[in-house]
Amino acid sequence: MEELLTRIARCVESGKTDKASPYPPDMRGNDGADELTKQALDEGLSPARILDEALIPAMAVVGERFSRKEIYVPQMLMAAKAMNSSMKHLKPFFQSGETKRKGKFIIGTVAGDLHDIGKNLVAMMIEGGGWEIIDLGVDVKTDKFLKAVEDNPGAFVGLSALLTTTMENMKKTVEVLKEKHPSVKVLVGGAPVTMEYCEKIGADFYSPDPQGAVNYLKQFAV
């Protein structure tokens, strides 16, 4: 049983989605995160244990490796794909309410900005931290963030901006969200964004890498 959890974690860390996947080459022909998760559930392991003892620690390893530049964006995407192939077996339990996630996280790239890679990486790492992701996509206007916050009480919000010219829209969105919902926590990130800018616009947290956001959110997990 323990061994199955370790094997799922190993598959996620190395991006082994399923048996048919040829990647990584040294795991060719082995069961992947897909088969092993199904097997774990069949053998009676709880979805909560699979989440807490396999997926979350595995994605944390991936995030740390990325922060240390031991792996790069493609390896991170492979790991996320493997995580998803495991997570799909857990989703029915989340939906029925039988297994709880850590909370909800709304994410999007701000208005006028079409960059999605950074936003997607953060979304998958936070999902890998056990959170439910509400991804609003790119070029998201303030109203849409506002509506998502109203539809999902207690959710956290992550804003991404990759252009110096769209950072202004990040500021506007933070202002409106904080004005209407003073208790909502807003995380910001993206290449031109800094800690100083985060403080200046009244956002709650900035991290230069996705793992920073995952670590910050841990204290709020339900």
Next chain:
Amino acid sequence: MKTVLSGKTRELVIDTEGPVVIIGESINPTRRKKLVSTLQEGDFSYVLELAASQIDAGADVLDVNVGYPGVDDARLLPEVVSAIQDNFDIPLCLDSPNPAAIEAALRVSSGRCLINSVNGKEESLKALIPVAKEYGAAIIGLCMDDDGITDDPEKRLAIIEKITERAVSAGINQEDVIADPLAMAVSADPRACMVTLETIRLVKMKLGLNITMGASNISFGLPDRESLNTAFLTLAVYRGLTCPIANPEKITSAARAADLVLGRDDFAIRFVEYYQSRNF
């Protein structure tokens, strides 16, 4: 097809059959906080330093972007344009999402500038094409529109076709439209570079336009970015890229090498000259 830009006096020809022209990207506040802080104090020494070092490294045109939160670029962009043109005889590429800033900069600029950029959205076409016509500027046509960014080269071509048609019907010459086929990160999509290369091929074949792109975007999220950028630049130049926007410090030697390999540098004159200018 030839696009002619100019500084105060000097003309620069971007020729679809000619050597690579480098548009220097470094006058941009992303990761260069000092640029905004000095400019806000009315201190132009740093921006002039960035201009000089890029020209020295091989830039033929300078992209000028001063957009930053809290900056009124309709006021600042023209000031920076004047400061650069007072000191250097080089064509400029005016880079702002704000049409008012582009127009204000065109009003004070001398020579013939390039507008970066017009995209396929109706609001962009309506705001910028008349301005380009009025001031006789060339434009970069960026292939995205109200539907965002597509990964279908035929659709990217269709957006460039639309921008070109609108420009031509407003009285702008077709050769004054430079296409930007969009270069996306290959770390997120292994086909990203092939989509760009195929778009370049289609644009060159159907419209014959000069082609630009942000040439270092493709290597985001990967190590050894310079090798990747060089490989992509070389292939893109072979397909029809003529005026990449990049850091000249990092790209010029690869561009000179590509020109030589493609038979556009007789007796390797420019290749050798550049090497010697950087190494002796």
